[in-house]
Amino acid sequence: MTVHHRLPATQPAMPRPRSPDRPRRWRVAITAPVTVAAILFGTLVLAACANPPLDDHGQVVAHLSIPFQSAAGKVGIIAVSVAAGRRFSIKVDTSDGPSWWSQAAPPDPRLIRLVGNYDDGSCPQDLTGCRVPYFRTLLARATGTTTMTWKYYDESCRAETGSTPPPSPCPRVAVVRFDITIR
Numbered sequence: 001m002t003v004h005h006r007l008p009a010t011q012p013a014m015p016r017p018r019s020p021d022r023p024r025r026w027r028v029a030i031t032a033p034v035t036v037a038a039i040l041f042g043t044l045v046l047a048a049c050a051n052p053p054l055d056d057h058g059q060v061v062a063h064l065s066i067p068f069q070s071a072a073g074k075v076g077i078i079a080v081s082v083a084a085g086r087r088f089s090i091k092v093d094t095s096d097g098p099s100w101w102s103q104a105a106p107p108d109p110r111l112i113r114l115v116g117n118y119d120d121g122s123c124p125q126d127l128t129g130c131r132v133p134y135f136r137t138l139l140a141r142a143t144g145t146t147t148m149t150w151k152y153y154d155e156s157c158r159a160e161t162g163s164t165p166p167p168s169p170c171p172r173v174a175v176v177r178f179d180i181t182i183r
Contacts, residue, residue, distance in 0.1 A: 057118055057135040058087030064101045064176065066093040066131060068152045076176040082140045084182050087115060089135040090150075097128070098155035103136075104175070105149040111182055112146060113139045140182040148178040 061080045082088045092101050106114075115137040123130030152174050 056087060057089040057115075057137040060089050060091050060135065062176075062178070063091045063133075064093060064150060064152070066095050066099045066101070067154070068099070078176060078178050080178055080180045082180070082182055084140050084143050086140050087137055088140065089137045090178070091120065091133050092136055092150075093131050093133045095131045100153050102151050102153065103148070104151045105147070107138070107148040107178075107180060108144070108146040111140070111142050111144045112148075112180065113141055115139050140180075143182050145179070145181050148180060150176045150178075152176070 059082070061082070062078050080088065094100065118135045118137060120133045120135060123132050154174075
C-alpha cells in the first residue's frame, strides 16, 4: 500500500509590512527630480546640436584691417579652402571714417550663404572714428570654387583734381579678392 503525503500548498509570500520611517514616497522624491534633470539635459544637448550658437563664426580665414597695409599697386589675393557644411568668417575692421571696407562682389550664392555679421565689440555712442570689428560669417553650402571681392576706401587718399599726389602712406591697393575652394 502506498501512502501519499500531501505537502502543504505553497502560499504566496506575504508582503513585508512597511516600516513607518521609510514610506514609499522616498522613491518619488528622488526619481522625479532626477527624471526632470535628465529631460532638461537632453533638451539642452539637442538644442545645442540642432542650431549652432549665434556667435559661432567658424574659422577666421582673413582680417581686413584699417588702416590697410598691402603691397603697392597689386590686388591682394587670399586663397581660402573650407569643407562643405562648415562656417567660416572674415574679420572686418570698421570706422566712422575716413577709411572703410565694402564688399564689392559677393560669392556665388549656390556655393556660399551669408549667415550674418557679428560684432566683436562696441563703441560708446557719438564717438567718431571708433573702430569695431565684425565677423562676416559665411556657410560653405556645396563643393566648388568661387570668388568674393572687397574694396578698401580711404578718403584721406583722394586727390582733388589738379592737386599733388595723395599723401603717403596711402594704400595703392584698394581691392582684395578671395579665391574660395569648397571641398
